Amino acid sequence: MAVKLTEEFFRRDALEVAPDLVGKVIVRRLEDGTLLRERIAETEAYRGEEDKGCHASKGRTKRTEVLYGESGVIYVYLCYGMHWLMNVITGEKDFPQGVLFRAGEVHDGPAKLTKYLQVDGSFNGGSMSSSPDIWIEDDGFRPDIETAPRVGIDYAGDYWKDVPWRFIAKR
DNA sequence: TTAGTGATATCC
DNA sequence: GATATCACTAAA
Numbered sequence: 001m002a003v004k005l006t007e008e009f010f011r012r013d014a015l016e017v018a019p020d021l022v023g024k025v026i027v028r029r030l031e032d033g034t035l036l037r038e039r040i041a042e043t044e045a046y047r048g049e050e051d052k053g054c055h056a057s058k059g060r061t062k063r064t065e066v067l068y069g070e071s072g073v074i075y076v077y078l079c080y081g082m083h084w085l086m087n088v089i090t091g092e093k094d095f096p097q098g099v100l101f102r103a104g105e106v107h108d109g110p111a112k113l114t115k116y117l118q119v120d121g122s123f124n125g126g127s128m129s130s131s132p133d134i135w136i137e138d139d140g141f142r143p144d145i146e147t148a149p150r151v152g153i154d155y156a157g158d159y160w161k162d163v164p165w166r167f168i169a170k171r
Numbered sequence: 172t173t174a175g176t177g178a179t180a181t182c183c
Numbered sequence: 184g185a186t187a188t189c190a191c192t193a194a195a
Contacts (some may be wrong), residue, residue: 044190046190053190054190077189077190079189079191080189080191080192081189082191082192083190083191083192085191087190100190102190109191109192110190110191111191112191112192150190151190152189152190152191153189153190155188155189156190
């Protein structure tokens with residue numbers, strides 16, 4: 001029995017939402033009606049302006065604007081000119097925090113996920129809790145979860161790059 | 172290990 | 184206007 005996650009699910013702290021999302025299923029409906037499903041295997045939390053790994057740490061800009069918005073909003077960001085990374089915003093409005101979808105069970109790697117799901121910049125600012133094209137389901141599966149330091153943010157400094165805000169489903 | 176890629180931010 | 188930076192991947 002699959003339940004679609006609502007905006008309330010995302011309105012909690014990123015550090016609660018991120019591990020809760022592991023084991024959930026991303027469902028993507030393509031324009032021709034095809035349904036793509038991918039169980040989430042790995043997420044990372046980005047939380048607050050003081051988190052040097054979070055884009056919002058540099059202040060509120062055009063790019064990070066959606067981080068400050070409503071929970072459940074999709075934040076899609078083009079990295080290195082060729083990779084779309086997908087996040088969902090969590091927590092209250094005006095507090096920048098979100099969860100990055102880092103890997104699925106099948107498609108391991110943030111850019112591979114978006115490539116498979118055919119997510120691009122046009123999804124930025126959309127909603128994960130009320131969009132007809134993409135949403136997340138809870139089918140009751142509860143994996144064991146491991147934590148680890150986040151990756152790809154060595155520039156963030158000794159403290160922030162080691163914070164264990166990465167959540168991985170055990171196999 | 173390194174090249175490739177382009178939007179964004181920051182600096183003239 | 185120009186340059187530096189980057190939550191990555193693939194190829195070697």
